[in-house]
Amino acid sequence: MLESLGFRHGVHPPEHKERTAALPIRRMPFPDEIVLPLRQHAGNPARPVVKVGDHVERGDKVAEADGFVSVPIHASAAGTVADIDWWPHIDGTSAMAVRLTVDPHAIQLPRPRVIPHWEGLTPAQVIQAVQDGGVVGLGGAAFPTHVKLSPPREFAVHTIIINGAECEPYLTSDHRTMAEMPGRVLAGVRIMMHVLGVKRAVVGIERNKPDAIAAMQAACPTDLDITILPLTVKYPQGAEKMLIEAVTGVEVPSGKLPVSVGVVVQNVGSAAAIAEIFETGLPLIERIVTVSGDGVRKPGNLIVPVGTKLIDLLDVCGGLAPDAAEVIIGGPMMGVAQANLDAPVTKGTTGVVVLTTASMRGETVYPCIHCGRCLDACPVFLNPSLLGDLARKQRYDAMAELHLADCMLCGSCSYVCPSNIPLSQQFAFSKAALRKRAGAGAPA
Amino acid sequence: MILQSVLILGGVGFTFAILIALANKKLKVWDDPRIEAVAEMLPQANCGACGLPGCRAFAEAAVAGTVAPAKCNVMNPEGIAAVAAYLGVEAGAIDRKVARLRCAGGTDVAVQQAEYRGLPSCAAAAAVAGGGKGCTWGCLGLADCKVACSFGAISMNAQGLPVVDLATCTACGDCVTACPKDLFVIMSESQHLFVQCRNLIAGDDVLAQCRVACTACGRCVQDAAPGLISVASGVAIIDYDAALLADPRAIARCPTQSIVWLEGVQFAEARPAERSMSA
Numbered sequence: 001m002l003e004s005l006g007f008r009h010g011v012h013p014p015e016h017k018e019r020t021a022a023l024p025i026r027r028m029p030f031p032d033e034i035v036l037p038l039r040q041h042a043g044n045p046a047r048p049v050v051k052v053g054d055h056v057e058r059g060d061k062v063a064e065a066d067g068f069v070s071v072p073i074h075a076s077a078a079g080t081v082a083d084i085d086w087w088p089h090i091d092g093t094s095a096m097a098v099r100l101t102v103d104p105h106a107i108q109l110p111r112p113r114v115i116p117h118w119e120g121l122t123p124a125q126v127i128q129a130v131q132d133g134g135v136v137g138l139g140g141a142a143f144p145t146h147v148k149l150s151p152p153r154e155f156a157v158h159t160i161i162i163n164g165a166e167c168e169p170y171l172t173s174d175h176r177t178m179a180e181m182p183g184r185v186l187a188g189v190r191i192m193m194h195v196l197g198v199k200r201a202v203v204g205i206e207r208n209k210p211d212a213i214a215a216m217q218a219a220c221p222t223d224l225d226i227t228i229l230p231l232t233v234k235y236p237q238g239a240e241k242m243l244i245e246a247v248t249g250v251e252v253p254s255g256k257l258p259v260s261v262g263v264v265v266q267n268v269g270s271a272a273a274i275a276e277i278f279e280t281g282l283p284l285i286e287r288i289v290t291v292s293g294d295g296v297r298k299p300g301n302l303i304v305p306v307g308t309k310l311i312d313l314l315d316v317c318g319g320l321a322p323d324a325a326e327v328i329i330g331g332p333m334m335g336v337a338q339a340n341l342d343a344p345v346t347k348g349t350t351g352v353v354v355l356t357t358a359s360m361r362g363e364t365v366y367p368c369i370h371c372g373r374c375l376d377a378c379p380v381f382l383n384p385s386l387l388g389d390l391a392r393k394q395r396y397d398a399m400a401e402l403h404l405a406d407c408m409l410c411g412s413c414s415y416v417c418p419s420n421i422p423l424s425q426q427f428a429f430s431k432a433a434l435r436k437r438a439g440a441g442a443p444a
Numbered sequence: 445m446i447l448q449s450v451l452i453l454g455g456v457g458f459t460f461a462i463l464i465a466l467a468n469k470k471l472k473v474w475d476d477p478r479i480e481a482v483a484e485m486l487p488q489a490n491c492g493a494c495g496l497p498g499c500r501a502f503a504e505a506a507v508a509g510t511v512a513p514a515k516c517n518v519m520n521p522e523g524i525a526a527v528a529a530y531l532g533v534e535a536g537a538i539d540r541k542v543a544r545l546r547c548a549g550g551t552d553v554a555v556q557q558a559e560y561r562g563l564p565s566c567a568a569a570a571a572v573a574g575g576g577k578g579c580t581w582g583c584l585g586l587a588d589c590k591v592a593c594s595f596g597a598i599s600m601n602a603q604g605l606p607v608v609d610l611a612t613c614t615a616c617g618d619c620v621t622a623c624p625k626d627l628f629v630i631m632s633e634s635q636h637l638f639v640q641c642r643n644l645i646a647g648d649d650v651l652a653q654c655r656v657a658c659t660a661c662g663r664c665v666q667d668a669a670p671g672l673i674s675v676a677s678g679v680a681i682i683d684y685d686a687a688l689l690a691d692p693r694a695i696a697r698c699p700t701q702s703i704v705w706l707e708g709v710q711f712a713e714a715r716p717a718e719r720s721m722s723a
Contacts, residue, residue: 086645086678092574094581094644339558339573363561394592422563429567432624 007245010234020172027303034100034307040346041136043069059110071134076285076305078106088340115281123195133277138269142348151259158262164205165238168331171351173288178212182219188271236410295324295354311341325357333411366419374413384413391426491616493517512536540633541615547583548640550603554654570624578653581642592622637690641702646678658702668694
């Protein structure tokens with residue numbers, strides 16, 4: 001019997017999952033307008049293939065992949081292309097986006113299509129179908145899934161780990177996915193095992209989701225070596241490298257990819273999205289989003305068409321409470337505060353958390369007292385206190401030498417800091433400054 | 445006994461003294477004394493704005509004749525003349541370069557969409573939802589450039605825009621690196637025509653974000669000499685290679701005053717009353 005080995009360091013923030021953990025997934029009505037940014041995934045932005053005035057059906061391709069590390073984008077509702085122009089993006093910049101006016105009378109059924117049968121396809125054909133389906137990592141980073149399914153030849157992959165940790169507070173979308181559609185998630189796992197030629201898969205789920213663990217165990221096929229592994233509850237267990245350590249006991253070396261230790265990690269949502277391609281033939285045009293927090297009147301887990309504006313999504317959830325102070329995309333640990341509620345939900349949006357002033361911590365920043373709590377919290381064994389000092393002095397090169405690249409901005413250091421020092425924010429802009437220096441340039 | 449040691453030590457010392465004297469004669473590298481003199485005359489700011497690694501390197505290049513004294517961006521004209529006179533060369537055309545901000549969206553004209561609370565730094569704010577300004581290209585006004593400027597040439601005005609003091613600016617480019625929105629450019633002070641906007645949204649929609657944004661209407665393109673100004677991806681672009689054709693008439697019909705004719709400091713005077721949009 002496999003036992004969770006856990007990982008070292010990390011923190012235990014209040015979970016706040018009780019608001020939405022028991023709420024069944026519901027489908028939100030189609031909004032009046034859909035905004036599909038061409039940059040929703042890691043890699044090259046997609047290239048639009050429609051022009052203003054074109055009519056598109058639900059599931060039609062509106063933008064094609066630009067290269068291998070890129071995915072196409074599909075219309076999440078039937079309608080007319082109103083505009084292809086700059087639009088506010090949830091990362092705080094503006095991005096080119098295809099704006100659709102949704103046809104209010106459309107039946108919103110996709111066009112008739114041929115659904116491929118994956119058993120009859122070669123791994124390369126399945127990978128192509130996954131790319132054509134626009135599938136990306138649904139855990140937040142939005143890295144194209146087909147790239148992860150095509151590991152370089154020199155690495156022998158022996159295990160697929162399915163990430164059901166969902167360690168971010170408030171978020172319950174993966175939880176509900178596993179509790180309500182374990183069959184689809186496991187079908188996705190089966191397809192991935194076929195593609196990668198892997199004999200062993202492990203689904204890691206934190207113990208605070210007993211119904212999801214039970215549902216997955218009940219649906220687990222007996223002909224394959226798939227283990228449902230309950231994990232102790234700790235943040236940031238859902239981080240790829242932490243999860244690998246918790247499941248296999250192996251630490252991924254600094255600067256190396258998980259595949260270098262023979263492991264590929266996929267999110268449960270991505271597994272379900274892969275299964276959906278071969279089940280209904282639909283590309284990734286909608287995703288499950290948790291809307292939660294004190295500042296939202298009717299929290300829930302919703303199936304949201306990709307490209308729904310935040311304001312429309314929040315309206316469906318009863319709107320904002322009068323004392324709502326901050327809208328965050330993602331969870332409160334790693335999520336990014338939003339300036340513009342016209343920005344749309346993208347493929348990587350796991351949740352929308354609305355905090356009130358009462359649920360936020362004081363903002364007064366005190367000097368570092370060198371208590372060392374951030375060192376005990378950092379899951380990748382950096383020295384956040386020292387790095388923070390260097391960031392304040394803009395000594396980015398010294399930070400790079402102290403392995404800033406290993407920081408995944410999990411926010412554990414900021415969370416434990418008794419002086420309220422916004423350490424992970426400092427690291428975020430230091431990383432941006434280093435990227436700018438490296439000549440990669442800021443995203444347009 | 446004492447005499448013996450004095451003789452030995454004295455002899456050793458004398459031998460080495462002769463060796464050193466010979467080596468000094470034989471191995472001497474001749475150093476142009478003018479390099480030291482010119483380096484003394486230079487401002488010793490070591491800012492690198494001339495493109496050379498520091499003032500000493502500039503002095504070597506100036507003595508070698510590969511760089512004209514006027515290329516030093518920090519010295520005043522008298523200083524340049526003094527160096528030129530000392531070396532007996534032409535001072536070269538003085539082409540002072542300064543930093544200019546491609547944004548005029550101060551707090552009085554640009555919309556702030558959300559309140560930013562956090563580290564008082566543009567880079568930090570840009571990492572959180574872009575800083576909350578309506579225009580995602582615009583100046584955040586948190587003075588990273590002022591902090592970065594080692595010459596104290598940048599001050600923030602009442603509208604939250606950095607004002608570059610042209611006399612102290614050395615065009616070293618530190619503000620260009622510091623700005624997370626890439627708003628600063630280094631350009632010749634003699635170039636007067638300038639577009640104070642980077643917003644790529646075309647059309648009047650952009651005015652909801654900022655009253656002084658470039659709407660890419662193209663009036664300046666028509667009014668300027670052919671080929672001087674073009675409109676590409678939502679913003680007017682001036683071809684500075686054709687800048688001899690520049691003329692203040694180009695800005696006459698700009699509805700938002702995003703293209704300006706700069707004589708001196710940017711944002712020097714109070715903003716004139718809003719012009720009619722139907723011009």
